[in-house]
Amino acid sequence: GIVPAVTAGLSLGEYGALVAAKKMSWQDALRVIERRGLFMQEAVPVGGAMSAVMGLDFEKVEEICRNTGGIVEPANYNCPGQIVISGEAEAVEKAGAAIKAAGAKRVAPLKVSGPFHSSMLKGAGEQLKPELSKVTWMDSDIPYVSNTIAEPVADSSAIEGLLVRQVSESVRWQQSVEKMMEMGVEVFVEIGPGKTLAGFLKRIDRKFPCITIETAEDLKKLEELVC
Structure with missing residues (x-):
């Protein structure tokens, strides 16, 4: 029953953010992620x-x-x-x-295994276009912040082009976090293995708490804080 005010994800994590924001289904996300990885690897076979x-x-x-x-x-x-x-x-x-x-x-x-988020992968982004065109994009009231522009995106029609660009453009993670702070976010929740993003957050602004969710048991920490 916990609904995020806004979502963001670093690089591959942007797809998890889109699912959490109810912009795309997890089935579509998994299909696109599989193709994205293949196209990126094929784009620079020599690394x-x-x-x-x-x-x-x-x-x-x-x-x-x-x-x-x-x-x-x-x-x-x-x-x-x-x-x-x-x-x-x-x-x-x-x-x-x-x-x-x-x-x-x-x-x-x-x-x-490759020069990720560089112009060497522009071709991989272009190859991803047809796969993204098959996605059933969903409208929701939950914005997500794009890696590429570090701005919230509410209009699902804009997402496709941003994900094409994301393959070969910089991930503006610090700027994305700062944007979420401007939007009024009070607590950040990192979902996934490790605490890398929590570490980045401390360097950006240590006043903001970050809960890390690595296991089902960790969800209790989130429930205690926001419920």
């Missing part, structure tokens, strides 16, 4: 690279990426002091060295 950058402001990281040869772009704006870059392996390594020289505390290569 790519991603690195997490800690301790350097977003603007400086963006500038270094723009000035590095090859494809290297911001992929995830996670929280203050943490951004992920993605693209061609050589370009990501070169940008990482420049970012470290510019004063970053740490540049950590990530163990990933």
Whole structure:
């Protein structure tokens, strides 16, 4: 009986957010997710690279990426002091060295199978269009905040295009969380394994509580707080 005021999900989690917001069925979400993963893997069969950058402001990281040869772009704006870059392996390594020289505390290569949320995956997003066109989009009063624009989306007709873009554009997670705070959210609930998003929230604004739901038993914590 607990209904969210607004939902959001990081990257793949955006589909869970759409289901929770009653914008799409979980059956449609699972079908699209399966195809999305396949298209992303096929788009860059030789792989790519991603690195997490800690301790350097977003603007400086963006500038270094723009000035590095090859494809290297911001992929995830996670929280203050943490951004992920993605693209061609050589370009990501070169940008990482420049970012470290510019004063970053740490540049950590990530163990990933592709250069997610970079323009190298634009073709995968285009391939996803026909799959998304088969979705029965539902209208609901629960807004969700899009990764791509960090703004609430109430009109289901706009979702399809945003999910196509999401494959190859940056995940603006910090900006999405800040938008939800502006909308009056008082308590955040992270659903899924781990507490990564709760950790990001502390870095964004530690005044906001976050309940993590990893098991059915964890739901009792949420019931105690909001019921």
